[in-house]
Amino acid sequence: NPLNVFASEAQLDRAREISTNFIAGIDEDPPLSIDEVWQAKQLYDSAFHPQTGEKVLLWARMSFAVYGNMFLSGCMLVYYKSFLEVTFWQFINQTYNAMVNFHNRNTSAEVSNTQLVLAYLTACFTSVSVALSLNHFLGKEGSSLEHFVPFIAVSAANSLNVPMMRQNELKNGITIELEDGTPVGTSTAAALNAVLQVIPGRLLQAVPPMVLPPIIMEQLKHTAVLTNNPWLYMPFMVLITGTCLIGSIPFSLALFPQIGEIHKDQLEPDMRKRMDFKYPGEQFFYFQKGL
Numbered sequence: 001n002p003l004n005v006f007a008s009e010a011q012l013d014r015a016r017e018i019s020t021n022f023i024a025g026i027d028e029d030p031p032l033s034i035d036e037v038w039q040a041k042q043l044y045d046s047a048f049h050p051q052t053g054e055k056v057l058l059w060a061r062m063s064f065a066v067y068g069n070m071f072l073s074g075c076m077l078v079y080y081k082s083f084l085e086v087t088f089w090q091f092i093n094q095t096y097n098a099m100v101n102f103h104n105r106n107t108s109a110e111v112s113n114t115q116l117v118l119a120y121l122t123a124c125f126t127s128v129s130v131a132l133s134l135n136h137f138l139g140k141e142g143s144s145l146e147h148f149v150p151f152i153a154v155s156a157a158n159s160l161n162v163p164m165m166r167q168n169e170l171k172n173g174i175t176i177e178l179e180d181g182t183p184v185g186t187s188t189a190a191a192l193n194a195v196l197q198v199i200p201g202r203l204l205q206a207v208p209p210m211v212l213p214p215i216i217m218e219q220l221k222h223t224a225v226l227t228n229n230p231w232l233y234m235p236f237m238v239l240i241t242g243t244c245l246i247g248s249i250p251f252s253l254a255l256f257p258q259i260g261e262i263h264k265d266q267l268e269p270d271m272r273k274r275m276d277f278k279y280p281g282e283q284f285f286y287f288q289k290g291l
Helices: 002-006 009-024 034-047 062-078 083-103 113-137 146-165 167-172 188-220 224-228 230-253 269-278
Strands: 174-177 183-187 259-263 284-288
Touching: 002 034, 002 062, 009 034, 034 062, 062 083, 062 146, 062 188, 062 230, 083 113, 083 146, 113 146, 113 167, 146 167, 146 188, 167 188, 174 188, 183 188, 183 269, 183 284, 188 230, 188 259, 188 284, 224 230
Parallel strands: none
Antiparallel strands: 174 183, 174 284, 259 284
16 A cells, blocks of 8 residues: 555554554553554554564555656656666666565575675666667667567566575575464475565566556657647656556555465475474465565
8 A cells, every 4th residue: 555655653663563462462452443453454564574573664665666666667668768778777676676675575584795786786787688688679769669678678677686686595495384373494495486476476566557658658649738748758657657556566466475375295305204294284384475
């Protein structure tokens, strides 16, 4: 919910208090309705990391994603023809993506500064090189495909950015739990499941705001408003992009639950044997997917 970014620090802290008290079985005085508890939980979930409980930086929260992405996507869709434009806006976009990926990762696997820098530089290099290459082959003036160069570049970079930023999870595994939240071990199979659920969501998130606005603006640019006021092209593009993001972000994040599940048969062989021995009655184990 993009409105959650306007919540004050006091409101966020109160939402955390209500949520943690409810989970701990501590009653509020005076008692709250179930709707008030749910409202507090939604506000709490929007601003605090589900594993560490720490407050996520405002611009790295998913509730800020509409504002951040509408500006960046709008700029990439308008400024994509020259070398400097492509390099600058793809670089800024991947900086924002890397920050969001880092702050919304699964924290059970630590990531070194070297790995973070490598993941960031790889994503930047990929997005810029793909955009420049496509501009060369597809971005001819008047081509119907030129407007989709930024989308393809962003999709290629996002496909690398997420696994690169979360490579330690893929290498060392993430914590898996019982349904009640009891940690039982770490699993690389669960980590792979988590990353493979995040990537399609990120790609789908980018489709409406980077595909529909160029098509719409192609029709609108011939209207009297934009013909007589060409400076409005950029604000219109950003506004249409933001409208698309309001629908695409919640939908793409809802594709897979925040808490994923994995059947014991999908676990790596040694982990499956341990789970069969220690928890013979359990068929499913759970993990934090990350965003």
